[in-house]
Amino acid sequence: MHLAHRESQRQSLSLFLGGQSTVWLGAMTEDPCASFVETGLTAPVRDNLSRMGVRIPSPIQIQAIPPILSGRDVEGIAPTGTGKTIAFAAPLTQRLLGAPHERIPHVARIICLSPTRELANQTGGAWRGCAKGTGLKVVVTIGGVPRARQVRDLEAGADILVATPGRLVDLLSDGAVVADATTALVVDEADRMLDLGFIDDMMSIASRLPVTHQTLLFSATMPAEIVDLGRRLLHRPVRVKVDTADAPPPRIRQQVMFIPPRHKLGALVSFLSTHPSRRVLIFTETRRQADDLANALGREMTCGVMHGEHTQARRERTLRDFRDHKLHVLIATDVMARGIDVEDVMLVVNYDIPRQAEAYVHRIGRTARAGRQGSALSLCAPEERLLLKDIERVTGARLKAIDPPA
Structure with a gap:
């Protein structure tokens, strides 16, 4: 045909x-x-x-x-x-x-x-x-x-x-x-x-x-x-x-924290404790990183993890719990970055800088949906700075640098 x-x-x-x-x-x-x-x-x-x-x-x-x-x-x-x-x-x-x-x-x-x-x-x-x-x-x-x-x-x-x-x-x-x-x-x-x-x-x-x-x-x-x-x-x-x-004017406050990889976890915990949000969505590059981060953050707050190795039933249950406010934080790989609309995600965190600028756009697009406001924080290691520059070039957005916690 x-x-x-x-x-x-x-x-x-x-x-x-x-x-x-x-x-x-x-x-x-x-x-x-x-x-x-x-x-x-x-x-x-x-x-x-x-x-x-x-x-x-x-x-x-x-x-x-x-x-x-x-x-x-x-x-x-x-x-x-x-x-x-x-x-x-x-x-x-x-x-x-x-x-x-x-x-x-x-x-x-x-x-x-x-x-x-x-x-x-x-x-x-x-x-x-x-x-x-x-x-x-x-x-x-x-x-x-x-x-x-x-x-x-x-x-x-x-x-x-x-x-x-x-x-x-x-x-x-x-x-x-x-x-x-x-x-x-x-x-x-x-x-x-x-x-x-x-x-x-x-x-x-x-x-x-x-x-x-x-x-x-x-x-x-x-x-x-x-x-x-x-x-x-x-x-x-x-x-x-x-x-x-x-498109309608962006309502996402985009920030970046320059920090070595070994200090990312501590900086994230400190940031979340001093900038409380009702719903936080954290993206990692790999499934193993998502699991490790969920185990570490789980000692401090209620969090769930979602990636491609999980069964569909588990993924649906985790997403439902996040929507129902049973989870404060959801950690995910890019399986979540496209098309998932969860109301009132106040903060998106890029624990790793994505390798493609388009992935960055889709990740942070999970906040500030339907006219709401939101924030995005990227944790950038020295070896990730070129990726960040590419994101800023493609998106035309200059991310505001903030200091790591003391």
Whole structure:
């Protein structure tokens, strides 16, 4: 199947903005007078968004929702924490409500791919919020948990299937999921998908979909690989983009403490004791470092640890405890850095300086979510200074140096 050649089969779809093949909609600032009415969302979906606390559309939502409602393929580029999930979930929910509701056994009407189990669960939860009271069925399928219940959930079909790529390929291979009547494919956090090596799985899944499906691709960044992926998956797309510089003003106080590696633990304990925060998220580069740090900090405060070696059930339990304020501190590797939205994370600590500037941006993006304020502290050893300079160059942010504790 040639995914790039679908024009003749797509004539029945309404054409947005005069049917232009490529439309770049410039970044927009948040308009306090804007409303979801202006995006074209109808009352049932708007009411659900209001119940979720989402009342004013963000720039990416203002730009993406109208072309999605019209049936266009969309490529959305926006920083983390800007509301990309609602930007695709809300209009696709409305499109489903406007189409016949009858489910077909094993068929997923919409498929949304998420790079990690945690993000898939979060996206599924947000989508259930958008579809509450509509009768639409949302199913989440992820690896690391037994397949049997997921297969049972899919026997009667699903309106929305949120899945990690590996598990979905397995379910498609044995017929537990059928995609030949799927109307839309969403690739969420596409740059992270590529980082994790899911390109073959993504293309395998896309090849099973009907020629006339709608494709939405959302990403926080747009490296050359994303441009190429867009060419392969998207047909005459509308492209919407919110640059970091044009996103809502940053509300993160970014600080750095220059300190030798052997003194990092003591400095961190001292800092946390003198700068109490309700929720603290600490990132380490390796799983072993996360475990060691959790053991050390556990003597001083309630903390949990989360990384890829833990079972999915344990990861979900730890994240739930953190959300429920049963844990003061959560220590994690970068499995947590993308797309996880925990309310009121007041402080993010980079115990190690990440090797890529993009990882830094996604880590600190776990605080100051949805208009709130937050802080980020990076502990920088002498051998990490070049990494820090690269972060400052790429982000254009100068981190304020603070003194280590005496």
